[in-house]
Amino acid sequence: MTRVDPEAPAESLGDDVASDAAPARLGRKRDHTRDPEILEAAIDVLAETGFEGMTIDMVATRARAGKATIYRRWPSKADLVLDAVACMKASELDADHLPDTGTLRGDLVAMIRPKTIEEAQRKLRIMAGLFGMISTTPELADAAHAAIIEPRAAVNRALLRRAIERGEVRDDVDVDLIASITPAMVAFRLLVERRPVDSGYLVSLIDGVLLPAAGVVPGPAAG
Numbered sequence: 001m002t003r004v005d006p007e008a009p010a011e012s013l014g015d016d017v018a019s020d021a022a023p024a025r026l027g028r029k030r031d032h033t034r035d036p037e038i039l040e041a042a043i044d045v046l047a048e049t050g051f052e053g054m055t056i057d058m059v060a061t062r063a064r065a066g067k068a069t070i071y072r073r074w075p076s077k078a079d080l081v082l083d084a085v086a087c088m089k090a091s092e093l094d095a096d097h098l099p100d101t102g103t104l105r106g107d108l109v110a111m112i113r114p115k116t117i118e119e120a121q122r123k124l125r126i127m128a129g130l131f132g133m134i135s136t137t138p139e140l141a142d143a144a145h146a147a148i149i150e151p152r153a154a155v156n157r158a159l160l161r162r163a164i165e166r167g168e169v170r171d172d173v174d175v176d177l178i179a180s181i182t183p184a185m186v187a188f189r190l191l192v193e194r195r196p197v198d199s200g201y202l203v204s205l206i207d208g209v210l211l212p213a214a215g216v217v218p219g220p221a222a223g
Helices: 015-021 035-053 056-063 067-073 077-092 104-110 117-136 138-148 150-165 175-191 199-213
Strands: none
Touching: 035 056, 035 067, 035 077, 035 117, 056 067, 056 077, 077 117, 077 138, 077 150, 104 150, 104 199, 117 138, 117 175, 138 150, 138 175, 150 175, 175 199
16 A cells, blocks of 8 residues: 555556556656655765654755655655655665675675765664654664565675585574574664664674674684
8 A cells, every 4th residue: 555645646546546547647657767866965964863753855955856756766755754764774785796705704795895984874863764764654774674684684695505505504583583683683783772783893793793693603713
């Protein structure tokens, strides 16, 4: 069921009804070339105002896009936020070019990207805004899980399976469970504790949680 945003302009709310009443026009395609700019604008506004203070008008102004254009692509503010966060996470994780250092720990550590203090604070504000959305719209929790936790869990699954193939990890470990532990802990730290996540914290999760769960003991160089 499509969620209806109270900000939606009248013309956008009628799109679904009109599509049921008349056949779609052949050859008419929506232009998605502005999507990256709109999604980036949504992230910026979310970081600045939080979910409650955020409006589609603000995003439209920041992206220099029409409000109706945004609603034709995203039927509600929540849909826009979820898509924006998912795209942000996807840009941070390149699943097609994973590091291959020869060890599971090396691969996991290589996935950590240094962040400036400003970037960490912005990420914290974005996650706080997402937490506000989940608090007011709990039915979106599953979608938020898919946007926040699943991208990193998918990478962890790929790295764990590679470690199994080279004999570093037993083939009877619960890959799905182990892969989701650290992303869930990161999400908890950001969303609930409202604390930033730095490289030191991520390395502590790798050495203290993920590797032991996979039956791997970090070597002497794992400082």
